[in-house]
Each structure stands twice: as C-alpha cells, then as structure tokens.
Amino acid sequence: xxxxxxxxxxxxxxxxxxxxxxxxxxxxxxxxxxxxxxxxxxxxxxxxxxxxxxxxxxxxxxxxxxxxxxxxxxxxxxxxxxxxxxxxxxxxxxxxxxxxxxxxxxxxxxxxxxxxxxxxxxxxxxxxxxxxxxxxxxxxxxxxxxxxxxxxxxxxxxxxxxxxxxxxxxxxxxxxxxxxxxxxxxxxxxxxxxxxxxxxxxxxxxxxxxxxxxxxxxxxxxxxxxxxxxxxxxxxxxxxxxxxxxxxxxxxxxxxxxxxxxxxxxxxxxxxxxxxxxxxxxxxxxxxxxxxxxxxxxxxxxxxxxxxxxxxxxxxxxxxxxxxxxxxxxxxxxxxxxxxxxxxxxx
Amino acid sequence: xxxxxxxxxxxxxxxxxxxxxxxxxxxxxxxxxxxxxxxxxxxxxxxxxxxxxxxxxxxxxxxxxxxxxxxxxxxxxxxxxxxxxxxxxxxxxxxxxxxxxxxxxxxxxxxxxxxxxxxxxxxxxxxxxxxxxxxxxxxxxxxxxxxxxxxxxxxxxxxxxxxxxxxxxxxxxxxxxxxxxxxxxxxxxxxxxxxxxxxxxxxxxxxxxxxxxxxxxxxxxxxxxxxxxxxxxxxxxxxxxxxxxxxxxxxxxxxxxxxxxxxxxxxxxxxxxxxxxxxxxxxxxxxxxxxxxxxx
Numbered sequence: 001x002x003x004x005x006x007x008x009x010x011x012x013x014x015x016x017x018x019x020x021x022x023x024x025x026x027x028x029x030x031x032x033x034x035x036x037x038x039x040x041x042x043x044x045x046x047x048x049x050x051x052x053x054x055x056x057x058x059x060x061x062x063x064x065x066x067x068x069x070x071x072x073x074x075x076x077x078x079x080x081x082x083x084x085x086x087x088x089x090x091x092x093x094x095x096x097x098x099x100x101x102x103x104x105x106x107x108x109x110x111x112x113x114x115x116x117x118x119x120x121x122x123x124x125x126x127x128x129x130x131x132x133x134x135x136x137x138x139x140x141x142x143x144x145x146x147x148x149x150x151x152x153x154x155x156x157x158x159x160x161x162x163x164x165x166x167x168x169x170x171x172x173x174x175x176x177x178x179x180x181x182x183x184x185x186x187x188x189x190x191x192x193x194x195x196x197x198x199x200x201x202x203x204x205x206x207x208x209x210x211x212x213x214x215x216x217x218x219x220x221x222x223x224x225x226x227x228x229x230x231x232x233x234x235x236x237x238x239x240x241x242x243x244x245x246x247x248x249x250x251x252x253x254x255x256x257x258x259x260x261x262x263x264x265x266x267x268x269x270x271x272x273x274x275x276x277x278x279x280x281x282x283x284x285x286x287x288x289x290x291x292x293x294x295x296x297x298x299x300x301x302x303x304x305x306x307x308x309x310x311x312x313x314x315x316x317x318x319x320x321x322x323x324x325x326x327x328x329x330x331x332x333x334x335x336x337x338x339x340x341x342x343x344x345x346x347x
Numbered sequence: 348x349x350x351x352x353x354x355x356x357x358x359x360x361x362x363x364x365x366x367x368x369x370x371x372x373x374x375x376x377x378x379x380x381x382x383x384x385x386x387x388x389x390x391x392x393x394x395x396x397x398x399x400x401x402x403x404x405x406x407x408x409x410x411x412x413x414x415x416x417x418x419x420x421x422x423x424x425x426x427x428x429x430x431x432x433x434x435x436x437x438x439x440x441x442x443x444x445x446x447x448x449x450x451x452x453x454x455x456x457x458x459x460x461x462x463x464x465x466x467x468x469x470x471x472x473x474x475x476x477x478x479x480x481x482x483x484x485x486x487x488x489x490x491x492x493x494x495x496x497x498x499x500x501x502x503x504x505x506x507x508x509x510x511x512x513x514x515x516x517x518x519x520x521x522x523x524x525x526x527x528x529x530x531x532x533x534x535x536x537x538x539x540x541x542x543x544x545x546x547x548x549x550x551x552x553x554x555x556x557x558x559x560x561x562x563x564x565x566x567x568x569x570x571x572x573x574x575x576x577x578x579x580x581x582x583x584x585x586x587x588x589x590x591x592x593x594x595x596x597x598x599x600x601x602x603x604x605x606x607x608x609x610x611x612x613x614x615x616x617x618x619x620x621x622x623x624x625x626x627x628x629x630x631x632x633x634x635x636x637x638x639x640x641x642x643x
Binding site: 054076078103104105106107110111113115117118119120121130131133134135178179182188 | 539
C-alpha cells in the first residue's frame with residue numbers, strides 16, 4: 001500500500017445559512033430528511049472519512065444527489081466544509097489563506113469538469129495553456145508545454161480551433177490536457193466522462209489509463225457509472241446520501257458488498273470479467289497450469305475446464321506460487337449472487 | 348366632514364416658504380461653487396471643442412474615407428460602408444455638414460464618458476450584491492425622471508452651453524451600459540468560472556481573461572443602446588445651447604419651418620441607423636467563436 005496523499009477526516013457539509021448550528025444535532029443522529037423538513041437545511045456530506053493513497057486512482061461513486069460532486073469540490077475548497085479536516089501531504093487545506101489556497105490550486109491540484117468548462121473565446125492551445133498563463137509562465141514555455149499535452153491526448157493539428165468547433169469527446173480531451181499541463185500531482189475529475197457517448201467514454205478511459213502508467217498522479221475520479229468505476233479505480237468509495245457506505249478495492253466491493261444497496265448496484269455487472277482469480281484463491285497449490293492472480297474469471301474458466309482435475313495454481317506478478325483455484329470456486333463466484341436470489345424466488 | 352373631502356396638506360404659505368428656502372439655498376450654493384465646478388469640467392469643455400473643430404477643419408473627403416473605413420471595419424459589410432458614405436454626402440449636400448460634425452463630436456465624447464464611467468460601475472455591481480442593490484434604484488430614477496427636472500439644476504450650476512448639455516446627455520444615456528455590463532458578467536457560465544477558480548486565478552485574472560471577454564457581447568449591446576439614447580437627446584440638449592443637428596429642429600418647432608425640421612430630423616435618424624447597424628454588427632462578430640465560424 002502506498003503512502004496516503006490526501007486525508008479526509010470527519011468531514012461534514014450542511015448547506016444553508018445556519019449550517020454550523022446543525023453539526024451537533026447531525027452528529028447525534030439527526031437524519032437528512034429531518035434536517036430538511038424541520039430546518040430547511042440540506043445535509044450534503046455526513047461524516048466522510050477517506051484516506052486517498054498516492055499515485056492511485058480513487059473512484060468516488062454514487063448516484064446523483066449522493067454528494068460526490070460536493071465532496072470533490074472540498075478537496076480544492078471550491079466548497080467550504082461545515083466541519084472536519086482535509087490534509088494533503090500532511091498540510092491542512094482548511095487553514096490556508098486565500099493566497100495560499102490560490103497557490104495550492106495552481107501547483108497541487110487540477111480539475112476536469114463534467115461539462116468541460118472550456119473557455120469558449122480561447123483556442124485549444126490557449127485553453128490548454130490557461131493554467132500556466134495564470135501562473136505567469138512565459139508564453140514560449142507555456143506554448144511548448146501545452147503543445148506536448150495536446151499531442152499526448154491526440155489533438156495535434158487542432159491547436160488553433162475554438163472549443164465550439166470540436167466534438168464533445170475532443171473537448172474533453174482539451175479539458176484533460178489543460179488539467180495535465182500544470183503538472184499538478186493531484187487530478188480531480190468530476191464525472192469527467194459522463195457526458196460522452198459510451199464508445200468515446202471507453203476511449204477516454206483508455207487515454208487516462210495509458211497516461212497514468214507514466215504520470216502516476218493521484219487521481220480522484222467521480223462517477224455514477226459502476227462499469228467505469230470498476231474499470232479504472234484502484235480503490236472505490238461508494239457514497240449514498242452524503243455518507244460513505246463502502247470503501248475498498250473493486251474486488252472487495254464485488255465479493256463482499258456491504259449492504260443491499262450495493263448488492264443491488266452490482267447485480268448487473270459482468271462478474272466473469274470483473275472478478276479476478278485472487279478473490280477466490282484458496283490455500284495450497286496444484287500441479288497443473290498456473291494462472292496470474294489478476295486473471296479474470298472468464299479467462300480462468302477456460303483454463304480450469306481444460307485441466308484434468310479442474311485445478312490451477314495461482315501465481316503473483318513475479319511468478320511465485322501463492323495459492324490455487326478450483327473450477328467449483330470459480331463457478332460459485334460467478335453465480336453466487338444469482339443463486340441466493342433464485343432460492344428466494346422459488347421458495 | 349370637510350377634512351374628508353380635502354387631502355390634508357401643508358399650508359400654502361408653508362409650502363411656498365419650503366420651496367423658496369430650498370431654491371434659495373441651492374442658488375446660493377451654486378453661486379459660490381459654480382466657478383469651481385465649471386473649472387472642474389473645463390478639460391471636458393476643451394476636449395469637446397477641440398474635437399468639434401478638428402472634425403470641421405478636416406477636409407470632407409478625408410472624413411468620408413474615415414467613415415467608410417470605420418463602417419467597414421465595424422461591420423465587414425461593403426453595403427453598409429457605402430450606405431454610410433452616401434448618407435453623409437446627402438446630409439452635407441443639404442447644408443448640414445457642420446451641424447452633423449458637432450453632433451458626432453458630442454455623441455462620441457458622451458459615449459466615451461459613458462463607457463469610461465459605466466463599465467467600471469457595472470463591474471463593481473457584478474462583484475458586490477450590495478453595490479448592485481444600491482445602484483439599481485439610482486439607474487431606475489435616472490431613466491424615469493423627466494429630463495427637464497434634472498436639466499434645471501445642471502443649468503443653474505453650469506449655465507448654458509456644451510458642458511451642461513454633455514452632462515445631461517450622459518445622465519440619460521449611461522444606464523444601459525451599466526446595466527448590461529453588470530448583467531453580462533453575472534450571466535457568465537458558473538462552470539467556467541469554477542474552472543478558472545480551480546486553476547487558481549486571482550479575481551483580476553478571472554475578470555480580464557474570462558468574465559469581461561465572455562460578457563463582451565452584452566457590454567457591446569449596452570454601448571449600442573448608450574449611443575442610441577445619446578442621439579435621442581440631441582434635440583433636448585440643443586435647448587440648453589448645444590450646437591448640432593438638434594438646434595435647427597428646435598428652431599423649426601418654434602417657427603413652424605416644416606422642411607428644416609424634417610431635414611435635420613432625418614439626418615439624426617440616418618446617423619442613428621448608421622451607428623446602430625455598425626455597432627450591432629461589431630457586437631455580433633464578437634460572438635463568432637460561439638458558433639465556430641471564424642476559422643472554418
């Protein structure tokens with residue numbers, strides 16, 4: 001596990017003119033509905049605790065209204081919290097002065113927005129260079145740097161176009177290049193790909209994952225799409241009504257959903273593709289073929305089926321044997337969810 | 348039941364004393380401070396006179412070339428440029444060249460003043476809600492109060508002439524540019540502002556590289572309205588001694604010179620149409636990036 005980059009502790013956000021005065025009642029168990037009905041205040045975030053590791057992709061997932069966009073805006077203080085603490089590299093964000101905060105936003109974080117939020121009156125090149133320009137970077141250097149990022153998101157030749165002349169997917173590439181151009185270690189992505197067509201969305205996910213291989217940024221990625229979360233997240237936190245109801249890596253979320261809400265959430269995913277062998281590994285070893293621990297069930301099933309005793313060894317990235325896996329376990333993992341449902345149905 | 352039939356009012360004598368008192372003290376104040384205030388506006392007077400003389404002294408072909416050039420640069424339309432030149436030639440042919448130059452110099456100076464004063468006020472209003480709620484009623488007042496009511500104190504202070512006329516024109520013409528600057532900045536997409544914030548822009552950077560450029564179409568609509576309202580004031584300004592196309596109209600009204608009134612009136616209309624079309628086209632071109640036309 002890598003070092004914690006960003007730490008969120010006991011974070012509360014209550015929207016409304018007298019938000020602060022409702023902190024204690026909320027801590028003592030006042031519900032979101034009660035707060036809204038009796039006091040016309042909205043509970044945005046309710047006791048968020050999250051450690052975000054360095055150089056990983058942390059996905060925060062939830063349906064609309066769950067508070068995920070509110071949460072990500074606390075990290076660069078576009079929204080001020082009502083109570084709680086946020087630290088980045090052990091530095092307290094909330095005690096920063098306006099000037100320090102501006103410097104923090106320039107150097108430490110950058111952001112990609114759902115609706116792109118490009119400057120319509122500036123060209124692609126000027127948009128990408130925006131973060132650098134406001135830092136007072138020399139024009140020639142800003143131009144050179146932004147050119148490099150335009151190239152890396154595959155937009156060479158479009159430098160002098162205006163955003164309105166580009167398709168949605170291309171506009172978001174500009175948004176991504178703009179965010180990367182400042183070399184900030186933390187990248188905040190607020191439903192960055194949600195407004196795009198499914199095919200283009202997959203494209204953008206690939207670009208992001210490809211870039212991340214070299215960049216190793218700490219990425220906080222907001223989404224409402226489970227497939228997207230499972231695909232790109234190293235860690236996932238699921239938010240509901242302003243509360244984190246489960247956090248863990250994708251395998252943990254699928255294998256051990258914390259409650260019915262999450263079970264319901266994950267019921268339609270393709271388990272064969274998402275579940276990895278390591279999640280159903282047992283102790284021991286087998287003589288037959290061996291499987292990589294991050295091999296998906298779908299691929300593992302073929303191999304297991306061909307083995308005489310339907311068993312395989314599991315090896316880690318370095319080729320060391322760390323356990324075994326059986327065909328039964330693999331099938332069980334595929335159908336477990338459905339099994340329990342069917343039982344109830346046919347009782 | 349007499350008291351029900353008649354509205355309870357201040358006694359006639361008291362009322363007269365009150366009016367007299369205020370009038371007297373204002374007159375006294377204006378007598379003692381009139382010179383200082385006049386001196387304050389002197390630079391304006393000299394600038395106005397200088398511009399008017401310059402326009403009149405410039406050979407007419409040069410003026411026509413400048414008019415054609417400005418009209419084309421503003422609108423990128425040959426038709427409009429040609430139309431402007433033809434109108435100017437017609438106005439000059441009917442003997443209104445000098446008056447037209449005087450009017451153009453008045454309109455130019457008052458528009459410049461309105462822009463220089465109005466845009467900063469509009470920006471302040473967009474930044475602070477309090478400033479907005481303080482200034483909005485003043486603008487309402489300026490737009491609805493009968494012009495003669497504020498013409499009177501201006502004349503008492505500064506006498507008759509170009510400067511009081513200019514001030515009257517500005518008071519009447521400045522509200523749209525203030526309002527539309529404020530509105531334009533407030534209408535800038537919140538997400539774009541959030542992006543500017545997220546990258547660590549200062550207020551100044553945000554204002555000059557995001558808010559004002561994106562508000563420009565609205566600000567320009569304000570400039571257009573200001574020019575139109577300034578032109579509308581030309582006749583009234585001539586009542587307090589401002590030279591220009593308004594003066595003959597006033598004479599025509601007083602002496603029933605039908606043709607004189609019509610000719611000068613039409614000249615004002617022609618100027619208004621030219622100013623309006625050119626500035627409107629220019630404003631539209633400022634938004635070209637929105638439709639992605641410019642570089643395709």
